[in-house]
Each structure stands twice: as structure tokens, then as C-alpha cells.
Amino acid sequence: METTRNNKISLLGTLLVSLLIVFASCTYRRSLPLKGPLDTQTASVQKGEVIFMEHCQKCHPQGEGGLGPAINHIPNPPKRLQIRLGLGAMPAFGKDQISKEELDNLMAYLKALRNNKG
Amino acid sequence: MSGCYGIRNANGGGDIEEIPARRPNPSDIALPAGYKIEAVATNLTFPSAIAFDDSGTPYVVESGYSYGEEWTEPRLLRIEPDGRKVTVATGGKNGPWNGVTFHQGSFYISEGGVLEGGKILRVNPGGQITTMISGLPSYGDHHTNGPVVRDGYVYFGQGTATNSGVVGKDNLEFGWLKRKPDFHDIPCQDVTLNGRDYKTDNVLTDDPDDKARTGPYLPFNTPAKKNQVISGQLPCSGAIMRIPVSGGPAELVAWGLRNPYGMAYSPDGRLFITENAYDVRGSRPVWGTGDVLWEIKPGTWYGWPDYSAGRPVDSKGFKVPGEGKPKPVLAKYPNDPPKPTAVLGVHSSSNGFDFARSTSFGEQGEAFIAQFGDMAPNVGKVLSPVGYKIVKVNTTNGVVTDFAVNKGKKNGPASWLKSGGFERPNAVQFSPDGNTLYVVDFGIMQVTKEKTHPVEGTGVLWKITKGGN
Numbered sequence: 129m130e131t132t133r134n135n136k137i138s139l140l141g142t143l144l145v146s147l148l149i150v151f152a153s154c155t156y157r158r159s160l161p162l163k164g165p166l167d168t169q170t171a172s173v174q175k176g177e178v179i180f181m182e183h184c185q186k187c188h189p190q191g192e193g194g195l196g197p198a199i200n201h202i203p204n205p206p207k208r209l210q211i212r213l214g215l216g217a218m219p220a221f222g223k224d225q226i227s228k229e230e231l232d233n234l235m236a237y238l239k240a241l242r243n244n245k246g
Numbered sequence: 247m248s249g250c251y252g253i254r255n256a257n258g259g260g261d262i263e264e265i266p267a268r269r270p271n272p273s274d275i276a277l278p279a280g281y282k283i284e285a286v287a288t289n290l291t292f293p294s295a296i297a298f299d300d301s302g303t304p305y306v307v308e309s310g311y312s313y314g315e316e317w318t319e320p321r322l323l324r325i326e327p328d329g330r331k332v333t334v335a336t337g338g339k340n341g342p343w344n345g346v347t348f349h350q351g352s353f354y355i356s357e358g359g360v361l362e363g364g365k366i367l368r369v370n371p372g373g374q375i376t377t378m379i380s381g382l383p384s385y386g387d388h389h390t391n392g393p394v395v396r397d398g399y400v401y402f403g404q405g406t407a408t409n410s411g412v413v414g415k416d417n418l419e420f421g422w423l424k425r426k427p428d429f430h431d432i433p434c435q436d437v438t439l440n441g442r443d444y445k446t447d448n449v450l451t452d453d454p455d456d457k458a459r460t461g462p463y464l465p466f467n468t469p470a471k472k473n474q475v476i477s478g479q480l481p482c483s484g485a486i487m488r489i490p491v492s493g494g495p496a497e498l499v500a501w502g503l504r505n506p507y508g509m510a511y512s513p514d515g516r517l518f519i520t521e522n523a524y525d526v527r528g529s530r531p532v533w534g535t536g537d538v539l540w541e542i543k544p545g546t547w548y549g550w551p552d553y554s555a556g557r558p559v560d561s562k563g564f565k566v567p568g569e570g571k572p573k574p575v576l577a578k579y580p581n582d583p584p585k586p587t588a589v590l591g592v593h594s595s596s597n598g599f600d601f602a603r604s605t606s607f608g609e610q611g612e613a614f615i616a617q618f619g620d621m622a623p624n625v626g627k628v629l630s631p632v633g634y635k636i637v638k639v640n641t642t643n644g645v646v647t648d649f650a651v652n653k654g655k656k657n658g659p660a661s662w663l664k665s666g667g668f669e670r671p672n673a674v675q676f677s678p679d680g681n682t683l684y685v686v687d688f689g690i691m692q693v694t695k696e697k698t699h700p701v702e703g704t705g706v707l708w709k710i711t712k713g714g715n
Contacts (some may be wrong), residue, residue: 133270147332155655156656158646159647159651159652159657160647160648160649161276161650162653164278164279167538177645181369181589181615181645181646182589182644183645185536185590185591186534186535186589186590186591186592187536189648190647190648192656192657193257193628193630194591194593194626194628194629194630195534195591195592195593195626195628195632196629196683197629197630198630200587216251217536219253219562219563241663
């Protein structure tokens, strides 16, 4: 039962993500040696970077593919959904792990990373 | 739940159909503005580490053994200014030589010891080798690593025999279980088992109906008993140990580490190590575990085989998609494992590292780590190549930033990208003046379901300096 429900959400999520991918650029790479430092360096972005390192970097190094897929081309709303629901093989992150405020900072960082196109 | 992940394309960086010629090309590597990279020496066979003598001359060790059960001759080579290699010392058939350091006129080498057990060797500049300690438990999956010399001691790492404590079919595939059917992990202090063990085929007999039951810290086909105490011993597996520079028995520094590979002191005098985390293989696979940069606190247990990066393996996120959750095997723990300094890419094989300390290079205090890159599918599945680059880590807040990466639409080794960039960086080391970062690039290693094929003569020594354009 759990499986069916999740598969449905997963399908919805995937559709949503695919729809929004029109914004995607041709490479998912955004890291320092390729694109230079992030243009946006607010306190929120910096805090968000630390959250990313604690919870996401190991599977999405610098937002590129790795154990998980690349995420740098994905806009924030479906990302937020993915983090809280953990669709597919990825673990979900509840408020006990990433608070609302931390999630906002994480989103600020992910946006800055996504926009870092050199 | 995991249906989608199960059918996603797997794509490790070793997954190449043909072995291309190695043609190093610095312009295929991206660096932050102001830095430049060049190739110093080529045609090395399985180079693993580098050290410098008092005059700043670089010396590289060639490992002499590689995963894929390839044996060559371990060598210590002096690298001349024109890139020529002069052999200083050679080892026997007991590689891999995993690390080297220079201290007061001698080289210290960690000899992995797949066939005869691990050793720490002292080599004088004339090439004479003295064994400082032998018989280290290196016959298994992971070997003797390090070393660094500090305050009159040689510190070294010793990897575990197995992925997660239990000998199984994967160890037959590694090649050692046939050679050493009784070998297993050895705890550094007494551990109490909770009685969990694992049923597999008896891979040591030909009868398909013959089954085996194997517990942790026990030989293959030896079941565990509830509350069974396994006595701690020295030397042990999965530990940092040390011996006096003047010689003497191994002393325990820290344990509960799976494969403590790289080792370096920070400029402010703290010992750090990189740990290669669990694979998705064998009787007790663990998924999604990042390699770790740890600060080593003497006397501490770091969590193997029941924790990853400070978190229990039965907590959220370590379950293999489509399979059961890993379960603990110990009844109690020596201490709560510490919090990691940084968590690095899953399967990145974050290996040798060093700290920046010169104003001319910049980035003082940052740890620069060589990532050998994934060995998927043998270690588990990845969706894209992981590693194959140099990252830097801020040890205060755990932020990991790419420093030197191959250019291309995706990340991966040169042979996979069809470029002239990095293959598999295994170690980085700053020159004694701190102005140059040397990168030891192991060379091409093809990894497919069928075989692990390291390619002789494809290793490269690179150097990175600041002050280009």
C-alpha cells in the first residue's frame, strides 16, 4: 500500500520535474573551478551550503550526479518536495533533521548554485 | 519504493569499453582562477603516494599491487627535474605500497601486505630496507596505509578485512578468501556480539547445497553466539596505530574505522584521516555511506561496523534499495562515535590528502583530498561517476568544494570522458615550501561486472601552482 502511494507521488513528482526542466541548461556542473565562486554570497546561502554538505553532498556532489542524479537543473519547488517526501530511493528529510529555517537556507544555496553559470 | 532507482542507468567512471592511450593534457583540467597544472612525470605503474627529501626532491612510490589482483614490483622512485625516474628501492611480492613519508634522512613506507601481512618499512636513501613491524592484518580487502611521523612515532592506518565485519562471497571475489580461508577482522579491544550472523552459500566448497553461517569478527562459516566476547588484540583491523621511530610494538591510537587511508597533521597539530566507507556488497551491504574526513582523538572508537559517519547503520538512509536494512552486530559500543569533520562522496574513494599552509599557494588550513573515484559496479551502483578529482575541505564547517576537476559535460576520469585530464588521483602532497601541490594519479582502471583491470604505465604525476594568469 505504502508502495503504491509512493509510486503515485513519485510519478507526479517526476512529471512536475520534467515540466519544469525547460529551464535546464546543457550541463549540470556549477562548481568553483568550472564556473567560479557563487555570485550570491548571502548569510543564508552560506548557512544553506553547510546544510547541503551535512545532508546532500555525499549523494549529489556539488549538485552533480553521483550516487543520486544531478539536481542543479531542477528549480526549487520540486526540490523542496523531494527533500521532504524523499521519493524513490532517496531518504526523506523531516523537520527533525532539517528545520523549516534550515530548509529555507538550503533552498537559497541550491538556487545560488543553480544560477552559478559562470 | 525503489522500483525507479532499480531501473535507472548505472554509470561508474571505470565503465569503459576500450583502454585508450594516456595523453595528459593540462588544458582538460579546470582549476580556480590563478592556478595552473602541469604533468611532471608519466608512464608510472600504479603510483600511490609521494614524499620529498630535505632538498625538496619528489619521490613517488609505485604500489606493486592493485585491486584486480595485479602484481608488479613495488618501487620507490626519485623524480628528476626532467621527469626521469630513478629507482631507489624495490619491494617483493607483498604490495601494495600505499604510502610514503620522509623523516630525518629516511623514507617510511606502508607495505599493504596482501600475501605476507602488512609492514612498515624504513628505507635509507641508498635503498636499504629495514622492516620496523610486520604481520599486520592486511590479507583481506583493505591494507596497511599511512604513514606519518610525529613526535617520535610512526603513525599508520590498518584497514579492515571485510566490508562490514562479516566474511562472505565478496571476499572470494576479491581473491583472498581462497588464499586465507581463516582470515577475519580483529577488534582492537574486546567486543560483545549480539549473536547476529549471516547465511550464505558455502563458497569454499563446490556443493551448491552446502550452506555457511558467518558471524562478525569470525572466520568464514563460523556462527556468532549471543553475548559472545571477541578478545581485542594488537595489531588489529580498522585502526590507527603507532610504533616508536626507534622501533617497538604497535600501540593503539583509535579504532572502529573501516579503511583509514589518507593521514595528515593539520598546521595546528591535529591528526586527520580519510576513511573509505562501506560498499554495497557481501553479506552485510550498507548503502549511501559517504567517505569521511575525521579528526582523530586518541582512544576513540569511530563506529565500524555498526555506524557510518557517526550514525547507526540501521537509521534512515542506509538501506539498500529493494533490500532489507543493515542491522547492528555488536551488543554494546565502546563510546558514542564522534561527529565527522566532513562527509565526502559515496564511493568517491577519498584517499590521500594534505593541508595547505603557504601564503603563495593560498587556502591555508584547507584540506586538499585526492579522490580516486568509484569502482562501481563492484562497490555498488552509481548514477554518474563519483570522484576523479581534487576537492578542498574547510575543517571548521565541513564545506567541501571542488578544486581541480576534469572539464566536460559530466564529471569522470579522462578515459571515460575521452580527454587528457585526471584518471584516478590517489594522493596529494604539498612540497616542503608549501608552494606546489603534487597530485599522484594512479592511472587507468577499468571496472566492469566481469573484471577490474588496472592498466600499467598509465600513472601520471601532476603539479599545481598559483601565479599563472
